[in-house]
Amino acid sequence: MQLTECGIGETVRVVAVMGCERFRNRLALRGIAPGQICTVVSAACGPIVLAVDGGTLALGRGMAAHITVERNIDEKSN
């Protein structure tokens, strides 16, 4: 599923980031890379706000649509 489909309060794990290397690099520097677990703080309308590693990050819908996440993080947690 895509990050844009997540509801408020959901905790998800990033599976993949689509896009060019520059784009993936840019998100990775802000803490979004495959394997990262983050919580959706706000997704009602407008940008999606995530809690990542103790900080918050706001992503536009366009960027968020490039991010594939998975919900069931407990089952596969390492």
Next chain:
Amino acid sequence: MSLRDRLFSRPRLGVEVPEGERTLLLIGNPNVGKSALFNRLTGGSATVSNYPGTTVDVTRGSLVADHQAREVIDVPGAYSLEPRDAAEEVAARIVGEYPDAVALVVLDATRIERGLYLLLQVLERGMRTVVAVNMIDAARAKGIMVDTAALQHLLGVPVVSTAATTGEGTRDLVGILHKAQVADLPAVRDRVAGKTPEPPANLPGCAGCGRCR
């Protein structure tokens, strides 16, 4: 270089250091405590707040250490030196303007990996560098330990842990500024890969590179 030159090559009282080399640039990701550290070093009053992007312009101050004044520049937070927003543009421009300056790269101890990309970009530019692992108090509260000695050994540049809000470690940081090193990137790569590169033949005395532990 003769022994005498080596012994007396450190800047002493009254010895003028070339202009650019006296500049200290505070470089780091947004919200890692560059401005707090700036205030600690200079006694200045840069705005500090707990959210990223507070500093978008340049703040300058001065620091007197080792009997010489240094100009300290608080650079806006940047994730990389390839500018993608206004603050990063300012940061990249300043770093370009002072190639001879000492770069004080500030990392957030609670998420150190995020700052390493920027640190590597600074090292690639061949700037003399010192690393401050800031927010060590917050990391400790979270149970995160940072092995600064290992980081120093890998990078070959001095690494000091600090907590700018409490002032912890800032004295050590000031004391080590004159030991700023240009990183030898091929050697860094070898050390990361587990090899032990040959130390350079003309090692200019102990510079806090951590090669000897």
